[in-house]
Amino acid sequence: MDRDSDPIITHHPPRFAERIISALSQKQICDALLGDLSEEFQAKAVVSRRRAWFWYWGQAMGSAPHLIFARLQTKQSQKVFFGLIIIVLATLFMLAWDIIVSRNSARMVAAADNPPVLTVIRAIYFIVLSIGAAFCGILVARLAFSIQRTYWHNVTLYLAPVFLILVVLAMLSAWDRGLVSTSAYLLMRTGAISLSMLLAAAIVFRLRQRR
């Protein structure tokens, strides 16, 4: 088909804005909402594409708080909300373990120049961190993952934000690099977080699919 002769195909709404709306809106209204915006976008784009583009982004940004609020009122979202509270508590526990137990012990051991004990402390922290991250992965997968979507789609939508929070907190908690952490160790703990979360979520997702 000749693209120039078909304004419907030529003017496509901003894809990223579409994705934001799609991610925030409930399943039953998502299609209609995107369709309405697309319809109005086409009409505006005939006059000015730039204005239509700005209008679409304005709609996306203006709609976001309402869509989030509407989602928070559903039972599924309330479950996710409670899940997030548990995740925050689990993260705080991991941080407390890192700061109070591991680092203080490591500081003492480093002062006494005892590398084997330092390695053991690091290993214990490593295990605690991995279990915590796996627990978060299980929780998010149980509460938010939809079996109608693919595993990676679910991961991008629901697990990625939790993962980012965990990684940032893990990095912040490893501020005192000279005593407890090296760059390689930081990379290893980030890898441990992501692997254990993804693996745990994948197991839960597969089990739910089989049921």
Added chain:
Amino acid sequence: MGFMAKPKSLGEFEILVLAALLRLEKDAYGARVRTEIETRAKRSVSAGALYATLGRLEDKGLVQSFTGGATAERGGRTKRYYVLTPLGQEKFDTAIFGLNAMLKGVTAWTEIPTR
């Protein structure tokens, strides 16, 4: 004064949405309802706010929705039409009755604003 439960009356925006549904009759889907409110009430409305309100009204049993056809300009996406239920009509009538009763008193000593 004792404890009184908050009455479940319609909000201002809900009244505007229900009025738009009544005006548009069988052609009441999101984009048309939004344009109707913007044109007549001169009020800027985001699509998300409209759908959130329509969802709330549907949960209350005041409107019901059904899926309509898809067009190319909508990117092949379906429309969602909304109509008032008898309960919605009743609630709307009650709200408008109260509003009219109040406005009668007000218009006796001031002018109705025009834009």
